[in-house]
Amino acid sequence: MKYLPLVWATLWRKKTRTVFTLLSIVVAFLLFGLLETVDYAFSHPSGGNSGADRLITINKYSITLSLPFSDAQQIKNTKGVAAVTWLSWFGAYYQDPKNFVFALPIDSDSYFDVYNDDFVIAGDQMQAFRNTRTGVLASSALLKQFGWNVGDKVPLHSAIWTQKDGSLDWTFDIVGAFDPKDPAQASQQAQLFLFHYEMFDEGRNFGKGTVGWFEERVADPGESAALSNKIDALFANSPNETKTQPAKDFALAFIKQLGDIGFILHAILGAVFFTLLFLTGNTMMQSVRERIPELAVLKTLGFGNPTILGLVIGESLLLCGMGAVLGLGLSYAALPGIKKALQGVDLSPDGIAPGFAIAVLFALIVSVLPAVRAVRLNIIDALAAQH
Amino acid sequence: MSESIVSLRNVGKRYTRGKQQSVHVLEGLTLEIPKGDFVALMGPSGSGKTTLLNLIGGLDKPTSGEITVAGERLDRLGGSALSHWRANHVGFVFQFYNLMPMLSAQRNVELPLLLTNLPAAKRRANALAALTLVGIADRAKHKPNELSGGQAQRVAIARALVADPTILVCDEPTGDLDRKSADEVLHLLQTLNRDYGKSIVMVTHDPKAAEFANRQLHMDKGALAEA
Numbered sequence: 001m002k003y004l005p006l007v008w009a010t011l012w013r014k015k016t017r018t019v020f021t022l023l024s025i026v027v028a029f030l031l032f033g034l035l036e037t038v039d040y041a042f043s044h045p046s047g048g049n050s051g052a053d054r055l056i057t058i059n060k061y062s063i064t065l066s067l068p069f070s071d072a073q074q075i076k077n078t079k080g081v082a083a084v085t086w087l088s089w090f091g092a093y094y095q096d097p098k099n100f101v102f103a104l105p106i107d108s109d110s111y112f113d114v115y116n117d118d119f120v121i122a123g124d125q126m127q128a129f130r131n132t133r134t135g136v137l138a139s140s141a142l143l144k145q146f147g148w149n150v151g152d153k154v155p156l157h158s159a160i161w162t163q164k165d166g167s168l169d170w171t172f173d174i175v176g177a178f179d180p181k182d183p184a185q186a187s188q189q190a191q192l193f194l195f196h197y198e199m200f201d202e203g204r205n206f207g208k209g210t211v212g213w214f215e216e217r218v219a220d221p222g223e224s225a226a227l228s229n230k231i232d233a234l235f236a237n238s239p240n241e242t243k244t245q246p247a248k249d250f251a252l253a254f255i256k257q258l259g260d261i262g263f264i265l266h267a268i269l270g271a272v273f274f275t276l277l278f279l280t281g282n283t284m285m286q287s288v289r290e291r292i293p294e295l296a297v298l299k300t301l302g303f304g305n306p307t308i309l310g311l312v313i314g315e316s317l318l319l320c321g322m323g324a325v326l327g328l329g330l331s332y333a334a335l336p337g338i339k340k341a342l343q344g345v346d347l348s349p350d351g352i353a354p355g356f357a358i359a360v361l362f363a364l365i366v367s368v369l370p371a372v373r374a375v376r377l378n379i380i381d382a383l384a385a386q387h
Numbered sequence: 388m389s390e391s392i393v394s395l396r397n398v399g400k401r402y403t404r405g406k407q408q409s410v411h412v413l414e415g416l417t418l419e420i421p422k423g424d425f426v427a428l429m430g431p432s433g434s435g436k437t438t439l440l441n442l443i444g445g446l447d448k449p450t451s452g453e454i455t456v457a458g459e460r461l462d463r464l465g466g467s468a469l470s471h472w473r474a475n476h477v478g479f480v481f482q483f484y485n486l487m488p489m490l491s492a493q494r495n496v497e498l499p500l501l502l503t504n505l506p507a508a509k510r511r512a513n514a515l516a517a518l519t520l521v522g523i524a525d526r527a528k529h530k531p532n533e534l535s536g537g538q539a540q541r542v543a544i545a546r547a548l549v550a551d552p553t554i555l556v557c558d559e560p561t562g563d564l565d566r567k568s569a570d571e572v573l574h575l576l577q578t579l580n581r582d583y584g585k586s587i588v589m590v591t592h593d594p595k596a597a598e599f600a601n602r603q604l605h606m607d608k609g610a611l612a613e614a
Contacts, residue, residue, distance in 0.1 A: 002501055002510075009489040297485045300446060301499050301546075302474025304467055379446050383481070 003307075007314045010291070018319070021283045025323025026330070028276045029359065033331020033352045035265040037338060040351030042261050053221045054114070056250040057214040057231055060241040063089075066210035067240050069201075072110075074234050075214055080227045082219045083113035086197065088212035091159040092170075094146055101142065102191035103156055105200035114217045118181055118189075125150070125176025133199050135175040141190040143177050150174050156193070162205040170203065215247070273362065281366040284316055288370035295374050296382030305375045312374050316367030317360065324359030328352050391455075392554055392586040393420035393443055398452035400438050400609075412438045413609045416452070425580040425587045427600035434606040436590045437558060443588055444556040445473045457553040474502045478547030482559035484539040486531040492518060492542045493527040499550040517545035521575055537568030544575060548585075555579070557589040561596050573599040 012018055057075065059065035069086065076084045085107055092103040108130050112119075121137060129135045138148065148154060152174050162168055172195055180189045201208055218227055228244040235242045288295070295308060303311075332349055400413040412435045420426050428436040441447040442454055445461050448469075454461045457476045464472060478499075486495045496514035505513065518524045521541040531539050540560060547555055557576065561569035577599050579585045589600060597603045605612045 002507065005494065006487075006490070006498075006501070009487070009494070013489045293485065294487055297481075297487075298498070299470065300444075300473065300479050302470050302472075302477075302502050304470040307502075380441055383485075 003311060003314065007311055007318055010287075010311070011315050011318055013291070014287070017283060017287075021280055022319060022323050022326075024276060024279055025320060026327040028272050029324045029327025029355055030330045030334075031272055031327075032269055032355050032358070033328045034334060034338065035269055036351040036355065037331065037335065037349070038351075039262050039265045053218050053224075054247040055216040055218060055224060055228055055231070055244050056247050057216065057242045057244040058212075058250070060232075060243045063213065065240075066207055066212060067214065067242065069209050069211050071235065071240070071242070072211070072214060075216060075231055078227070078230055078234065080219050080223050080230070081216050083110060083116075083217040084214055085110035085114045086211035086214050087111075088197075088200065088207075088210075090156075090161060090200070092156040092193070093159075094154070094156055099146070100191060101156055101193050103158075103193040103195065105197040106194050107197045111194070114215055116217075118185065119178040120181050121176060121178040128175040129194075132173055132175050133196060134171065134173045135196065136172040137176045137178055137194045138174055139189050139192045140177045140179050141186070142193060143174070145190075148174055150177060161200070161203075161207075163203050164205050166205070216244075273358075277362070277366060280316075280320070280362075281369065284312075284366050284370045285373070287315075288312060288374050292377060292382045292385070295377055296379045299377065299379050300383070308374050308377075309371050312371040313364065313367045316363040316370075320359045320363035320366070324355055328355045390422045391419045392422040392424070392457060393418065393588065394453075394455040395419075395442070396453040398442065398449045398454055400435070400442065400447070401450045411609060413442075413449075416609070416611055418604075418611060420586065420588065422586055423580070423584050425577065425599070425601045426589065427597035427603045428588065428590045428606060429592070429594070429597050429603055430606035435609040436606045439606065440556055440558055440588060440590050443554070444477050444479060445469045474499065474550070476553040478550070478552035478555045480540070480543050480547050480555065480557040480560045482562040484531065484536075484543040484563075486539060486542055486546075488531050491528050491530055492523065492534065492545075495531070495542055496545045496549050498546060503550065513549055514545070517549040518542070520548065521545045535568065536564045537571055540564060540568070540572050541575065544572070544579075548579070552585075554586040554588065557587060559590055559592065561591065561593060569593070569596065 057067070057071075059067055066088070072084055072086055075081055087104050087106060090103040090105060092101045093099050094101050125137070129137050136154065143149065146154075153171060154174055155169050155171050158168050158170060161170075163170065172193075178189075178192075180186050197211075216227075216231070218224055224246055228246075231244045232242050298308065298311075332352055335349065395416055395418040398413055398416045398418075399411065402410045402412060404410050416439070418439075428439060430436050438447065442449055442461070443456055445456065445464070448464075449462050452462070457472075459472055459476070461469065461472070486492075487498070490498075493511065493514045496517050497510050500510040500513060503510075515524060515527060518527050521544050523538055523541045523545070526534060526538055526542070531542070534542065540563075544560075555576070560576070561572055564572060573596055576587055576589070580587050580601070587600070589596070591597055
């Protein structure tokens, strides 16, 4: 610690250069924090809908291919399946494509058999939903987001499903609101908009009698893998072969359909840090080169090679450490904003934490060459060079 | 006979220039400097006086011969041991002061004390005491670019003194100063020698500066001749 004032003063010897280098490190770590947070969110789907006691059955070849509704009965009769329900991707937004709404047509009975522990819904509102063909149960967060109230009539635009009159606009009546039973599921349920499958199936212009996928609640989560195989065996060699997997795996597979997000994000970060490595490394080299007489004086005063080595590495650690703390701090502060942008995705600061280890590693790498140069410095030559 | 602070026996120093050419800077040099002496080394450029000073200060090692300073055989010490020895025994004063431009005068003077186990408060107090000794305590918070040449050299002398070295090694300490400032610095060195018993070896081109020393040694072509 006694060397800190010396290292600090040396770091700010050329203020402008240090500020610009620091800014580039801050931006790199801000980017790291943001992208890693997103990557972490995508690769660590939270519990709730992706709980261990849930299975999801989709068409073996693609989730975009539907399955016959009649499969539900066979799945339900499979030993070990406690409940089964069916859903389809509605692909909806409210007024503007950026106002994504996670609208799902559900079977009001079977859906709440599978998700019996996930929602807090007032009894009268649940009853109103069951009694209203165009009724909707939406999350309280969604109502708040769009300023909706129970009793409102709400139009949604589906990107996929046309009605019989050719319109893509569907009108619903909000009859109730729900909240998550487990607060950890709040972000997952935030965009949820549940309406009747029956209304959807009757109203749509094509695909009648089919479902997007089935979701099952299993009696014994330990039997999930065996049960998955059992369900898929039911439809083997049929025109609609299935692929059943735990809900968590399904979420990951769904995300991967967008591409290998992790690879893309890491490739971007790799390019950023590779460039930064040269930039900061060059700055450190230049800084040491300019200070050769000063380093020679320190050596003359009796500063040994380990101390000189420590001073140069310490300077690099201080620079990179400050950049990392500022950059990662800013990305942490931006978490609520990202959460809003990635509606429904649960974010965790855990994705940011490895940034500090990277900062230390980065500082060590960029300081190696300047530190070696400083250590190898010949006092006589360095002092003579300034004459 | 008084105890020697510097003892050189048959010291030679050779540099290799380019691939093959060997340059003998010092040859067979023998010298005794008693403790508490103030010696001025004079001579034309290239005579070897700075090389001799570097050897005495433990910045360089002889190619041949024995060199003992403050009771230590410097020709036998390795790089790390020499660094440690310099920190404990030598105070350096350079022609161009060589102060750290980003540090205040007081912080510059504190530098050698970073190598000790003194607490921060004691380091600050000692640095201030050294600055007071050289008569520049009022400029303690100023950075080198806010000081005149004479003031900067006084700070450099305070830095050389602060760890209470056995010997002061001065390389053209007045070479970059006007006459008035040079005389002030030389008076200061003289005071440190007379009143505080500091052994001083000073390289200079300036005969007037050399007059402040107790003894003048003249060098020419790597050999020594006492005046």
